[in-house]
Amino acid sequence: EADxxxxxxxxxxxxxxxxxxxxxxxxxxxxMYWYQQDPGMELHLIHYSYGVNSTEKGDLSSESxxxxxRTEHFPLTLESARPSHTSQYLCASSSPGRGILxxxxxxxxxxxxxxx
Amino acid sequence: RKEVEQDPGPFNVPEGATVAFNCTYSxxxxxxxxxxxxxxxxxxxxxxxxxxxxxxxxxxTAQLNRASQYISLLIRDSKLSxxxxxxxxxxxxxxxxxxxxxxxxxxx
Numbered sequence: 229e230a231d232x233x234x235x236x237x238x239x240x241x242x243x244x245x246x247x248x249x250x251x252x253x254x255x256x257x258x259x260m261y262w263y264q265q266d267p268g269m270e271l272h273l274i275h276y277s278y279g280v281n282s283t284e285k286g287d288l289s290s291e292s293x294x295x296x297x298r299t300e301h302f303p304l305t306l307e308s309a310r311p312s313h314t315s316q317y318l319c320a321s322s323s324p325g326r327g328i329l330x331x332x333x334x335x336x337x338x339x340x341x342x343x344x
Numbered sequence: 345r346k347e348v349e350q351d352p353g354p355f356n357v358p359e360g361a362t363v364a365f366n367c368t369y370s371x372x373x374x375x376x377x378x379x380x381x382x383x384x385x386x387x388x389x390x391x392x393x394x395x396x397x398x399x400x401x402x403x404x405t406a407q408l409n410r411a412s413q414y415i416s417l418l419i420r421d422s423k424l425s426x427x428x429x430x431x432x433x434x435x436x437x438x439x440x441x442x443x444x445x446x447x448x449x450x451x452x
Binding site for chain 1: 374375376377378385386387388389390393431435438439440442443444445
């Protein structure tokens, strides 16, 4: 089992509020990721990081921002939440692959966000 | 064409059945792949990796066909607890590309 944590697990909030979703891992992984997933739909990569002070936008455009000040911590912030942000947000980190093996990603339990 | 394509299912099978899922990928340079399992409203969890010709873990066998660019997952002696969505995953540079998943429902 991977040691990757997300808080809160569930969040219901009103439109216009600023929110920060927390993600932390204790495995010392350099690479971390944020995905967005609607019920029954595919995962969409919205942000990733190669390490401290590195952040990149993913394949799906998102109004959220991320920061990576410490290796173990990769928070995601929405400055002004809207109903269209309602979704599940999954954080992941990856252990380096060996040889031809690709990095393996491990997921946190997710934050289910509802914006009213 | 999507980078990773899967039949969304659902595959409805009785307990004890053998079921197989296929997944095709577009990047011929990819070397290794994964199958993840995702239960309803839960996070994806690594099931197994597959590289070279294949990999077996108990009732689960994953195979790779590079010539045809597809990966398969075979589940033997299906259990009720196998009911989940199975995600096929291929690498792209430093990221993983997840398929939309194949839903499996095992019934008594």
